[in-house]
Every structure is written in structure tokens, then in C-alpha cells.
Amino acid sequence: MQSGPRNSAHFFINAATVAAELSVVLTEAKNISLEAMNAKALVARAGDNVRTFKPITDFMVELANDTIWLVKEINREALTLSRNSLADLHSADAHERFKKAQERSKTAAFGDTLDSIAQEASNRHHQQTMQLRRHMRKLFELLDEIESRMLAANVVTATSRLEAATAADSYQASLEGIVVKLEKAANRIKHIASKCRHSLER
Amino acid sequence: MKVVKLHESRSHEWLVFGRDEERPSKIIDTNQYMIKTTNHAIMLDPGGIELFSAMLAAVVHHVPVQQITHLFASHQDPDIISSLGLWDKTLPHAELHAPWLWEGFLRHFGCNSIKYNPLPDEGKSIRLDEVELQFIPAHYMHSSGNFSVYDPQAKILMSGDIGAALLPDGAPLFVEDFDAHVDKMRLFHQRWMPSNRAKKDWIRRVRQLDIKYMAPQHGAIFRDRDVVRFLDWLDELEVGTGIA
Numbered sequence: 269m270q271s272g273p274r275n276s277a278h279f280f281i282n283a284a285t286v287a288a289e290l291s292v293v294l295t296e297a298k299n300i301s302l303e304a305m306n307a308k309a310l311v312a313r314a315g316d317n318v319r320t321f322k323p324i325t326d327f328m329v330e331l332a333n334d335t336i337w338l339v340k341e342i343n344r345e346a347l348t349l350s351r352n353s354l355a356d357l358h359s360a361d362a363h364e365r366f367k368k369a370q371e372r373s374k375t376a377a378f379g380d381t382l383d384s385i386a387q388e389a390s391n392r393h394h395q396q397t398m399q400l401r402r403h404m405r406k407l408f409e410l411l412d413e414i415e416s417r418m419l420a421a422n423v424v425t426a427t428s429r430l431e432a433a434t435a436a437d438s439y440q441a442s443l444e445g446i447v448v449k450l451e452k453a454a455n456r457i458k459h460i461a462s463k464c465r466h467s468l469e470r
Numbered sequence: 471m472k473v474v475k476l477h478e479s480r481s482h483e484w485l486v487f488g489r490d491e492e493r494p495s496k497i498i499d500t501n502q503y504m505i506k507t508t509n510h511a512i513m514l515d516p517g518g519i520e521l522f523s524a525m526l527a528a529v530v531h532h533v534p535v536q537q538i539t540h541l542f543a544s545h546q547d548p549d550i551i552s553s554l555g556l557w558d559k560t561l562p563h564a565e566l567h568a569p570w571l572w573e574g575f576l577r578h579f580g581c582n583s584i585k586y587n588p589l590p591d592e593g594k595s596i597r598l599d600e601v602e603l604q605f606i607p608a609h610y611m612h613s614s615g616n617f618s619v620y621d622p623q624a625k626i627l628m629s630g631d632i633g634a635a636l637l638p639d640g641a642p643l644f645v646e647d648f649d650a651h652v653d654k655m656r657l658f659h660q661r662w663m664p665s666n667r668a669k670k671d672w673i674r675r676v677r678q679l680d681i682k683y684m685a686p687q688h689g690a691i692f693r694d695r696d697v698v699r700f701l702d703w704l705d706e707l708e709v710g711t712g713i714a
Contacts, residue, residue, distance in 0.1 A: 358555075362555075362556055362559055365519075365522050365523045365526075365556060366523075366526075366556075366560075368523035368527075369522070369523040369524075369526035369527045369530075370527075371527075372523065372524065372527030372528075373526070373527035373528075373530045373531065376527065376530040376531040377530070377531055377532070378530040378531070378532075378533060378534040378535065379527075379530050379531075381530055381534040381535040381536060382526065382530055382535055385535065385559070385560050388559070389559060392559075
């Protein structure tokens with residue numbers, strides 16, 4: 269994990285882009301939730317025929333809810349990060365301008381009256397950078413979490429396939445359809461999370 | 471940054487800052503003014519963000535930075551006051567005198583600590599120690615909320631964009647040949663000033679003042695007789711020519 273942005277000038281754009289891309293994840297998570305409802309209805313109708321599928325539908329509901337929550341958190345954090353990186357950029361700019369004024373006023377009668385102001389600007393910039401790093405760490409943690417959830421989803425889809433294969437013929441196709449949709453959604457979310465991570469690491 | 475003293479008396483000094491050699495290219499040259507009284511200083515149209523470092527460095531040759539307690543912005547343009555966010559960090563206890571009309575806009579430059587003193591349309595006066603400064607309405611000259619500053623003791627009128635000229639680098643700070651200078655001002659006034667009625671109103675107000683120097687925010691400063699010549703020239707000039 270990277271501890272800080274390499275280039276704040278691009279970083280605030282990347283962070284805002286991450287927030288925008290996450291809207292797709294939210295749609296996928298809502299699709300999972302919908303499929304989970306379908307699966308639950310199917311399991312209720314099929315009764316003992318697909319009893320072993322019930323824990324899987326429970327997992328899907330949990331996965332969808334967790335993903336929706338995580339996406340909202342990531343979205344909030346990404347927007348905060350975008351704002352912070354812009355503030356960091358401004359504070360770096362102010363710091364540079366005060367430093368330049370200090371250098372240019374070395375021989376000025378009242379040049380020393382700038383010292384405390386320039387120091388304050390430097391402190392503010394340092395604080396902004398620290399804050400930016402904290403938010404960035406938090407965002408990476410959230411992306412880690414969403415990726416690990418999707419890995420778990422992959423394991424569950426493998427198990428679900430086996431369960432679907434053993435179900436009664438009349439339910440097999442429907443259950444396999446649900447598994448395929450879950451797998452696709454999980455892969456898409458994983459792909460977007462990975463893309464977001466790369467955007468932030470650029 | 472070139473600094474010239476326009477006026478010096480027991481009560482106060484007028485300084486003009488301009489002709490910055492390190493100014494980034496493609497940025498219009500500007501004149502910034504500072505009035506220094508016994509305990510205070512006010513900066514008039516302190517300039518754009520790109521000029522901030524040079525201005526701050528130049529200013530502390532003349533006053534401790536904490537003595538700058540007031541800022542004035544004639545209007546909202548970036549070359550006038552886009553440095554506000556940085557002055558806000560430099561002078562958190564200062565007051566900004568600027569048209570009421572632009573408050574919501576000027577705050578976009580960053581005005582978290584500085585106190586915004588909105589100037590009413592009819593203008594007002596303030597006193598810094600023994601010095602009275604009058605904010606003279608100059609609306610639509612060129613901005614819809616616009617003021618000039620007049621100092622009756624020093625007889626200096628800071629006219630903002632009125633009297634501005636687009637001059638080449640290294641041009642003299644004072645008008646030396648009025649007739650030749652007219653060519654450098656004509657297009658600016660015709661295109662930037664939108665209203666003949668507003669122009670007449672400003673000229674009427676200003677003709678009542680005793681002016682030794684008329685100090686614009688761009689170009690060269692008018693002295694004595696050239697002030698009247700300028701007013702006569704502007705009076706005759708058709709403005710608002712952008713509409714073909």
C-alpha cells in the first residue's frame with residue numbers, strides 16, 4: 269500500500285473518479301440483493317429439495333448488504349480524500365508562495381514579520397498532508413475489505429455450483445442461473461475495486 | 471517589483487507597487503497601492519494570486535506585515551483580488567472594503583478570517599489614524615459594483631480600471647506624453663466600459679475633487695493637468711463599443 273499520493277495535482281481527480289466508478293459497484297450490489305431475494309423465494313418453494321441452498325442465499329443477502337454499506341463508505345471516503353488532496357494542494361501552494369516571499373524579502377526592514385506567517389503556512393501544509401495520508405490509508409483498507417468479500421463470494425459460488433448440481437432437475441437451471449449472476453457480479457465488483465486501487469496508486 | 475512613493479507627509483505615505491520583472495508572461499501588469507498611516511496600512515487592489523509573493527516581499531520593505539489592517543478591492547476581477555485567499559492567511563484580523571454586490575463572489579477566493587466590509591452603492595468614508603479615505607462610486611466603470619478611492623489630503627484618486635492603459639514592459643510609471651498615451655487607453659475604455667451614462671456620472675463626481683494624481687490599476691499614473699485632460703478625453707469617448 270502506498271502511504272501518500274505521488275502527485276496531489278492528479279490525485280484529487282483520481283479520488284473523485286473513484287467515487288464516480290463506485291456507482292457501478294452499487295448497481296451490482298443491488299443486483300446481488302435482488303438475486304438473493306429470488307433465491308430465497310425459490311428455496312422456500314422447493315422446500316427440502318434445495319434445503320442446502322438456504323445458507324447460500326443468506327450469505328448472498330449478507331454480501332449484498334455489506335457491499336452496499338462498503339460502497340457508501342468508500343464513496344464518502346473517496347470524496348473526503350478528493351477534498352483533502354485539493355486542500356493539500358492549496359496548502360502546498362500557499363507554503364511555496366510564503367517561502368518565496370520570505371526569500372525575496374531577506375533584506376527588507378520588516379522581513380522578519382513574515383517568519384511566523386510562513387511557519388504557520390508550513391505547519392498547515394504538514395497537517396494537511398498527514399490528514400491526507402490518514403484518509404488514504406482508510407480508503408485502501410475499505411478497498412481491501414470489499415475485495416476480500418468478493419473473494420469469499422467466489423468460494424461460495426464454487427460451493428453453490430456443487431449444491432445446484434445435486435438439486436432436483438426442476439430447480440437445477442434456476443439455481444445455476446442465480447450462481448452465475450452472483451459470480452458475474454462478484455467478478456465485476458472485484459474488477460472495479462482493483463481499478464479504483466490502481467487509480468489511487470497512479 | 472518597482473516601488474515608488476507618490477506622497478509623503480507627517481500623517482501618511484502613498485506607495486505604488488508595479489512593473490514586476492518576474493511577473494509570469496501573459497499576465498496583465500498591474501499597479502498595487504498602499505497607504506501607510508501611523509499605526510495602519512491599507513492595500514488598494516492588492517493584485518492577483520500570481521503576484522502575491524512579490525507583493526508580500528515588497529510590502530515588508532515598508533511596513534511590518536501586521537500593520538496592514540485593511541484591504542480594498544475596487545471590484546471583483548482576479549487581477550484585482552484573486553490573492554485574497556493568501557492575504558486571508560497572512561492578515562487574519564484585517565478588514566476588506568469591497569462592493570457589497572460582490573461579497574458572495576469574492577468569498578470564492580477565500581475569505582475565512584478577514585472581515586468583509588461591504589461598501590454601499592452610494593459609497594462611504596473610513597478613517598485610518600488622521601487620514602480620511604473616501605470610496606467614490608464608479609459603478610459600471612467597468613464592473614457593475616465598482617469604487618474609486620480618494621484621499622483629500624494627498625489629493626490622490628485611485629481610479630481602479632478607469633484610466634488604465636495596456637503598456638509594454640518597462641514603460642514609465644507616469645504619463646509623460648498624454649497625446650501619445652491616449653492610443654494605449656482608447657480600446658481598453660471603449661471595450662471594457664459598458665455605459666456612457668455611468669461614465670458621465672463618474673466624471674461628474676470626480677470633477678468636483680481636487681486631484682494631483684490619478685492612479686489607475688493598469689498602466690501609467692496621471693499628474694496634475696493630465697488628470698483634467700483625461701477627464702475631458704473620457705467625456706468625449708464613446709464607450710460600450712463591444713456591440714457592433
